[in-house]
Amino acid sequence: MSTEQLLQYRQRMRTELDRVLDFWLKYSHDTQHGGFFNCIGKDGKIYDDLKYVWLQGRQVWMYCRLYRTMERFHKPEILQAAKSGGAFLRRFARVSTGGSPWKCAFCLTRDGQAVKVQRTIFSECFYVMAMDELARVTGDNDMQVEAAQMMDQLVHWVRVDSSGLGRPQLPGDTQVCNMAVPMMLLCLVQQLIEGRSGEEVDKYKEVGSWCVKEILQHIQRGGTAILESISVEGKELPGCQGRLQNPGHALEAGWFLLQYSVENGDQELQRTAVDKFMEVPFLTGWDTEHGGLFYFLDVDGYCPTQLEWSMKLWWPHCEALIAYLMAYSQYKEPALLERFSQVYDYTFRHFSDTENGEWFGYLTQEGKVTLDFKGGPFKGFFHVPRCLYMCEKILDSILEK
Amino acid sequence: MSTEQLLQYRQRMRTELDRVLDFWLKYSHDTQHGGFFNCIGKDGKIYDDLKYVWLQGRQVWMYCRLYRTMERFHKPEILQAAKSGGAFLRRFARVSTGGSPWKCAFCLTRDGQAVKVQRTIFSECFYVMAMDELARVTGDNDMQVEAAQMMDQLVHWVRVDSSGLGRPQLPGDTQVCNMAVPMMLLCLVQQLIEGRSGEEVDKYKEVGSWCVKEILQHIQRGGTAILESISVEGKELPGCQGRLQNPGHALEAGWFLLQYSVENGDQELQRTAVDKFMEVPFLTGWDTEHGGLFYFLDVDGYCPTQLEWSMKLWWPHCEALIAYLMAYSQYKEPALLERFSQVYDYTFRHFSDTENGEWFGYLTQEGKVTLDFKGGPFKGFFHVPRCLYMCEKILDSILEK
Known part of the structure; x- marks a missing residue:
């Protein structure tokens, strides 16, 4: 070619x-409540105002990544939008439904009230991606710490004890390894170690090689x-x-x-x-x-x-x-x-x-x-x-x- | 015409x-474990042996209904199959996951272990249909009593307090009326009052008119x-x-x-x-x-x-x-x-x-x-x-x- x-x-x-x-x-x-509308029709019309935490986190991450690594997107409006999404997530994504303080909702109302919580790890994963990338563009260390703490919680749920996710134990529900889990964690590891070194990074690298082994199975x-x-x-x-x-x-x-x-x-x-x-x-x-x-x-x-x-x-x-x-x-x-x-x-x-x-x-x-x-x-x-x-x-x- | x-x-x-x-x-x-295979390919081949409680209950009901009301289906093999399905349901459908003793699983392994529980009322509804219809063909009063008890629990969940279903209370998750609920209850009311009279029937009739009012909304x-x-x-x-x-x-x-x-x-x-x-x-x-x-x-x-x-x-x-x-x-x-x-x-x-x-x-x-x-x-x-x-x-x- x-x-x-x-x-x-x-x-x-x-x-x-x-x-x-x-x-x-x-x-x-959403200039009124912050964050992003997710349900958008073919011509741009909002047909529902629910906010999905996966998508809020992903949009923050993507804006920041574009802003940080491509010159033509290094514009204040993109940074501003990412910050708005990040603030919305930090304020509303985490729900305390009796379990862990790190559990995130799956879906929120336009003004941030939890509608649905999934008993999986994915809302939390996209929260980590958003916080870490936002910390990189804003230099806000609190966000990076939050990403790291959430990551520790995720690794604990996946490798040590998943009971905090709230799934009932049923005798016929034998444990299953879904490829999504190590894939997602590997993606987070890559995110968290990029351009960094030190003890934290070694810890993540160990998680990364565990993920690879799991995926290969x-x-x-x-x-x-x-x-x-x-x-x-x-x-x-x-x-x-x-x-x-x-x-x-x-x-x-x-x-x-x-x-x-x-x-x-x-x-x-x-x-x-x-x-x-x-x-x-x-x-x-x-x-x-x-x-x-x-x-x-x-x-x-x-x-x-x-x-x-x-x-x-x-x-x-x-x-x-x-x-x-x-x-x-x-x-x-x-x-x-x-x-x-x-x-x-x-x-x-x-x-x-x-x-x-x-x-x-x-x-x-x-x-x-x-x-x-x-x-x-x-x-x-x-x-x-x-x-x-x-x-x-x-x-x-x-x-x- | x-x-x-x-x-x-x-x-x-x-x-x-x-x-x-x-x-x-x-x-x-399933002549080995009782009940019915649900996942059947186009030519009859079983492609999965999980057993879905909705479908187990419905099949029992349908067999009994055909046996009871159509002469050409008044055959021992149909009655036998219905009984086998009923026995499987009575033995395995109900799970005690901390909540009500009447909560049923959604899905079971081939040998009856609970795989999944839904936080809705439908498994329980089809359990009622199965038990009541089976009681009518077998004359087994225990089954009829069980159907009535389960029905009481259902009405309680729907009209009094749904917390026993295990759904977490979330601030953005406002209560919604789904048409399926009064439809299903109305169907059960019709089942339970057919050809009967007395105090129980009056109780069900009140539920029935409530259902109709709800559906019309x-x-x-x-x-x-x-x-x-x-x-x-x-x-x-x-x-x-x-x-x-x-x-x-x-x-x-x-x-x-x-x-x-x-x-x-x-x-x-x-x-x-x-x-x-x-x-x-x-x-x-x-x-x-x-x-x-x-x-x-x-x-x-x-x-x-x-x-x-x-x-x-x-x-x-x-x-x-x-x-x-x-x-x-x-x-x-x-x-x-x-x-x-x-x-x-x-x-x-x-x-x-x-x-x-x-x-x-x-x-x-x-x-x-x-x-x-x-x-x-x-x-x-x-x-x-x-x-x-x-x-x-x-x-x-x-x-x-």
Whole structure:
């Protein structure tokens, strides 16, 4: 592939990132109560004012990351928006429902009252990401301390005792290892150690290598499948849960592992990241009939029980773009750029809204937009801008060499 | 429409009911641990052995109802299967997780260990249905007493104090009235009073009229919409939750109300059941482009946030068939039979599997089967056979006159 093509990709990533950012700057800010509206229609109209903690945290993180690491986004309005989101989170996200003082809500009213609490760790994870990144741009040490304290709590819930999450103990509910947990923690480790050193960092690095070991256990069936959920012993679980594959999630794990292994100079892990977490989900997850990545698949070919299994969602495609471009920048194998190119064509043709900006999130198997909002309970200012941002950065590095 | 046509409908209902019953008798019985397999592939293969309490209870109820009220199903094998399911439920469904001794699990392992508990009332409702109907065919008074005790607990949770369900109190989580709750209770009231009299029955009748009043509050926007969730004051709620419509659910409420009002000689309520709970969901919920009933709709035309909103599910079509046929048998208005006929054509063309028996449950908006199993976590031996059974009965009564 020619340099010309790579330049065109970069140009598109840049333009698209600018447009996506504009959309959220224009429509998502709640100037009355602080924080961000999450439910935004195709043309920018707010159709619900609930605030989802995952998405609040992610938007703070993304604004700060853009502000801190890309010159054209080093603007006061972006910093201001990030601070507003951070203040909203610090004031309202944590709920004290009898359990730990670190437990965060999943969903808040517009003015910050808790509506729903999940018995998982993810609201808290995005709280850490937001606080740490915000501390980096503001220099506010309190926020960094808060991120570190929350991280300690998370590691405790995951590795020592999960009872503080509030899940009832049931005899048939055997402990399951979901790939999301070590993935998320690894992502936080990478966030917290970036550019730092010392004792804290050593502590996080130990967590990081534990996460990698955990993620690798999800390679199952002699290396031919990445399974979302496995037993504590690292074995395949019975039933639908055990057979579930989520190609987009595997691809995301792939670039997390690749980034980690490059930074740590672990060549064997690099190759595993590409061969197992990028190649396998493509071979099993790409829809050869209509294009695009399936959302869920059963490794034995049964029909998944998730109603949305055959739909094409935006975020797996975002993760795939990052994964294949990162892999190509590492190995320069034309086949990897081919994968990127194939995903790129599908993604920009189907998800990007050339009329109103931002991307659609949900397509039928055949590629028709079936939910046309730009923001919803699980779609915020995160996967799309992170993908465009990372692809632009990677293309910069490839083109500079 | 000619008698010939009605006879053809009845013949199809009969044949189909026989085939559906055969499918479940053949594939769903767990002869080792008792109870029923719920996850059954298109050709009868068990793809997961988890047992869902809603579906266990519903299957017991349906077997008993067929055994008790249709001569051709008065067979020992059906009674035996119902008893096995009932014994499994009595032994394993109730969990004592610190709260009430009446709380039931949502999902059990094959050998009956609790996997998941919902903080709602529905597992318990289907337990009542199963026990009461099983008591009627076996004459086992203990079961009837158990059904009555569970019903008391349900009414207490719904009308007095829901804290025993285990939902945390959150400041932003204002109380919401979901139509499912009074609908389900009304269904239980009808079950428990059938053919009985006395003090207990008077108690249930009071509950029944409370349920009807509650359901009627879901008629909103000057009678042009049936909204799933409303405030405790009977007003529309803000946001997506407040605007949500579920046409199949409204239609089900329609025939519950029609049945109730016919039994109670309430002509005004009869008319409301038809004009509001059957006509409105058809006008708003029928897909004029591809046919079939949408699963969810937003009353203001926003895109619902449920990923499956535009899919065509089997059960709303089952409810619609019962509703329009029952309404026609009451009023003999040709327009009502036309509605039935339109739903019938779509339903039998798209859902019924002429190859392996039983019905598919999940279609795309365009009508393609997208999940091909016959049984899953929410699809059991219930909506299809109840629909066929009730339609056959209603056609009998129309044709006899």
